[in-house]
Each structure stands twice: as structure tokens, then as C-alpha cells.
Amino acid sequence: MRSGWLIGSAAAALGVYLLMWVGYVQGWVWLAGIDADVLNPANRFGDGRPRWVTAWDVLCTLLGPGAFRLAVLVVIVVALVRRRFRLAVFLTVTVELSAVVTETAKYIVDRPRPDTAMVSALSTSFPSGHALGVMVSVAALLTVVLPVVRPALRGWLVALGIAVILVVGIGRVVLNVHHPSDVIAGWALGYAYFVACLLLVWPSVPVIERAEKPAVLDNAH
Template sequence: MPNRKWLIGSAVLAAAVFALMWIGYTQRWSWVTAMDSAALEACYRFGAAHPGWVRAWDVYCTVLGPTVLRLVGVVVIVVALVRRHVRTAVFLVLTVELCGLVLVLAKAFADRPRPSTALVDALSSSFPSGHAMGLMVCVPAYLVVLLPMVRPAARGWAIAVGVVVILTIGAGRVVLNVHHPSDVVAGWALGYAYFVGCLLLYPPRVSRVAGTPAALGTAR
């Protein structure tokens, strides 16, 4: 299946990017250090001079953060179970809810300190970014479940909004100086690899509107 081969290849590439970021941080590669330092310094200078800017990004990253999306996931899972969509519920448990466990293990393994210039409080260690990973798992998981039920004309818009949210939340963590850029890239990479693994191993079965092609793994 071409789609399956493409997904496996992209997940392997994402895992390689995660490993690259981790090795770059631990070995203090100059280009990783320079990338992290340049972005943090620029964001800190601007943020320190504009408290309102910092507050706005902090609220944005909180409202659309992984904690909120996991709470939404609990509601969606309950609704799916009530409607007897057990496979969809299990898929969301594996992706939206259990990705947090993967994050905890990855953070414990790397144990990277937060940037000393953090503009807001943040718990746990820095690598990888929990917001970046959480959004990269939760948003695609919701899209896989919901897109087959959406009219084709609206699917592109839904995907575009999802991409924008993923990118801006990741950028926001750097803007707030609570993550190095390499933490965010690593979070995106690990989240994508984990999501694809779940999708391939346990794809959901969801209803779709008439005339909408079935997505990978959604056919009954």
C-alpha cells in the first residue's frame, strides 16, 4: 500500500530528526547551539520589553495546549464509547491520552534544563517540548477521526487550521523562552513518529459523509 509505505518512511525520518536534535544537544554541536541561542536571545529581548506580548502568548499556549486537548479527548472518547465506536475511542486513548507517558519518558531520558531566560513559569525539563509533541499527536488524531465526517470542501480548511495551530504553539514556546528551538523540533518529530505508529498499528473506524473517500484505515 503506497500510503502505508509513505507513512512508515516519514515516521522513520521523523525519528531520525528527533535523534539528531538529541545528539546535537548532548554533544553541543555548534549549529544546534547557535540556532537555540540566536532564537532565544531575540525572543527574550523583545518579550522582556513587551509584557503584554508575553501574556498573550502564554494564554494562547495554555488555551490550545496539550492539557486542554487531552481534556477534550476525554469527552470525545466518552461520546465515542456511548455511540459504540470502540475502535475510535481506543485510538484516541492511544494517541491523545497516552502520548503524555511517552513524553515523560523522553524528558526523563534527556533531562535538559529549561532556558535560564524563561519569561514564564514552566514545569519539568525542557527536551523535548511537551506542547510541540502534544499538538503534533492530538491535532492529527482529531483530524483523522473527524475529517471523514466533514464535507470535502471544508477538509482543506480544517487541515490548514490544524497546521497553523501546531506551528504557532511550537513557536510560542520559543517566544516565551521556555524551550530551545531544538526542543520544539524534537517534540514535533517525536510526536509525528508516535502518531503514525498508532495510526498504522490501530487505525480508527469512523463514519464518513456520502461521497467522501475513506481515509487510511477508516474503512469498515
């Protein structure tokens, strides 16, 4: 039942990604209009406010996929030392390899960055690598952490994860380095990729079920 729900939600997310992709390629007026209606006010507000721009740039860097991948790499090394191989494989496939998914998708679509970008950014625009990478990283970490924390904390952790995902995605639009459709596509593809990884390398601990002991992670190998 849970697997069926995951597959259905991933399929819906993939559909959203394809919709954003086709909309860009076909030049759909309504989608281009939404992108412009969001980017232009953000650019006007940021123009002449360097501190505002710098604050968002720093925030997106500190909470960006690069920071997550570096932190998770440490966790992976610790997991390998402690012989928690399944945990290490899961985090490697999801968090670390999401960079390959991002660059592959960007290469295929090859959408230019908005002309109004207020900071420099590498690579192309579609999908947002920050949106995709942070979506995968947060989802993967919640999958690992939720079963071993007190039930009272789980809702707060999920809310914090959602907030991080939203703030980083919004920040990329505020900085005008991504169109809103890029960010939506990044979220969608990131979620679909996470679910695919979860189904292929399912952690030994259920995603939401209560775990009586933190030691259950020892069963990950």
C-alpha cells in the same frame, strides 16, 4: 502504498528527533548557535512587555496539549457510550497516552529549561511537551474528522491544524521556555508516535478517502 509512505515519513521524523537529541548531548556548536540566535531576540523583545508575554502564555495554555486532552476525553466518553470502541481506543492511545511518551522522553534526556525563560514551566525542556502533544492531538483529530466532512472543508481544517501546531511551537520559543531544537524534536517525535498509533489502531474509516455518510464512524467498533 499508503502504509509505506507513512512508515517512511515516520522514520524520517524519528531521524530528526534523534539528530536534535544527539546534537544537544554532543554540544554541537551550530545547533546551540541556532537555539541562541532565536531565543535571545525573543527574550529581548519580551523583556519589559508583560502583556506580550501573558498573551503568548494564555494562547499556549488554551491551545496546549492539556486542553486537547481534556476535550478529547469528553469525546472518548461519548464514543464509549455510543459503543464506538475503536474510535475510543484510537483517541486514548494517541492523544491521552502521548503524555506518557512526553514525560518518558523528558526524563531520559533531562535537558534544563533555558535560563531566560519568561514564564514558569514544569518538567525539563527536551522535547517540548506542547509541540509533541499538540502535534499528536491535531493529527489524531484530523484523522477522525476529515472523512466525515465535506471535501471543500478538508483543506481548511488541515490548514487550521497546521497553524495551531506552528503557533503553539513558536509560542514556546517566544516565551523562552524551550529551545527551538526542543520544539523541532517535539514535533518530530509527536508525528512518529502518531503514525505508530495509526498503524497499530487504524480507524475503520480511511484517513483521506471520501466518506459518503457521517454514519461511517459507527463502523469504528
